Amino acid sequence: xxxxxxxxxxxxxxxxxxxxxxxxxxxxxxxxxxxxxxxxxxxxxxxxxxxxxxxxxxxxxxxxxxxxxxxxxxxxxxxxxxxxxxxxxxxxxxxxxxxxxxxxxxxxxxxxxxxxxxxxxxxxxxxxxxxxxxxxxxxxxxxxxxxxxxxxxxxxxxxxxxxxxxxxxxxxxxxxxxxxxxxxxxxxxxxxxxxxxxxxx
Ligand SMILES: C[S@@+](CC[C@H](N)C(=O)[O-])C[C@H]1O[C@@H](n2cnc3c(N)ncnc32)[C@H](O)[C@@H]1O
Numbered sequence: 001x002x003x004x005x006x007x008x009x010x011x012x013x014x015x016x017x018x019x020x021x022x023x024x025x026x027x028x029x030x031x032x033x034x035x036x037x038x039x040x041x042x043x044x045x046x047x048x049x050x051x052x053x054x055x056x057x058x059x060x061x062x063x064x065x066x067x068x069x070x071x072x073x074x075x076x077x078x079x080x081x082x083x084x085x086x087x088x089x090x091x092x093x094x095x096x097x098x099x100x101x102x103x104x105x106x107x108x109x110x111x112x113x114x115x116x117x118x119x120x121x122x123x124x125x126x127x128x129x130x131x132x133x134x135x136x137x138x139x140x141x142x143x144x145x146x147x148x149x150x151x152x153x154x155x156x157x158x159x160x161x162x163x164x165x166x167x168x169x170x171x172x173x174x175x176x177x178x179x180x181x182x183x184x185x186x187x188x189x190x191x192x193x194x195x196x197x198x199x200x201x
Contacts, residue, residue, distance in 0.1 A: 049075025
């Protein structure tokens with residue numbers, strides 16, 4: 001399956017044009033002031049770099065990971081200072097560092113969400129936005145496994161996190177299309193080292 005995903009996404013990045021001018025996610029640009037201006041950031045399933053570029057311009061060093069080498073090439077071409085790697089995140093292979101900022105947009109991997117505290121520096125931020133099951137009302141073919149359940153996202157953040165922002169519902173995307181999403185910004189403020197993740201099935 002991951003190999004098929006790599007082929008499918010490579011084909012998409014190769015055959016479509018305009019990746020360089022695709023606007024970054026509004027949730028990121030509208031909330032960029034919340035994030036620190038220096039330190040290390042991780043972009044999970046980065047794509048062609050539209051959001052990694054915002055973090056670089058904000059002052060952060062950025063590591064971006066994606067299964068598609070075509071996406072990584074596009075991102076590196078536009079942002080030579082970006083550290084980028086091709087990896088399959090179905091079996092999380094995140095460079096074992098502690099990040100000041102982690103962004104994860106439109107790629108749902110629940111094991112990663114369960115382990116965010118291992119990768120986030122105390123005082124660091126996680127920003128996530130992805131589709132919810134409600135999208136099936138207009139896109140019934142979207143596999144359920146890729147979609148968040150109702151009020152699922154905040155449950156990955158236990159008492160060691162402060163939820164800075166949370167929204168769930170229908171919004172218009174950057175291209176004017178309706179989408180059903182959940183978005184969160186959480187700050188890691190660990191009270192202790194034991195049991196600092198809330199596991200979900
Ligand atoms: C909907 S795109 C989102 C890209 C980017 N986060 C953005 O908001 O522009 C999903 C991305 O996930 C990547 N992807 C899909 N399966 C993956 C996997 N198993 N491991 C890593 N990346 C994957 C795809 O190549 C694609 O770039």
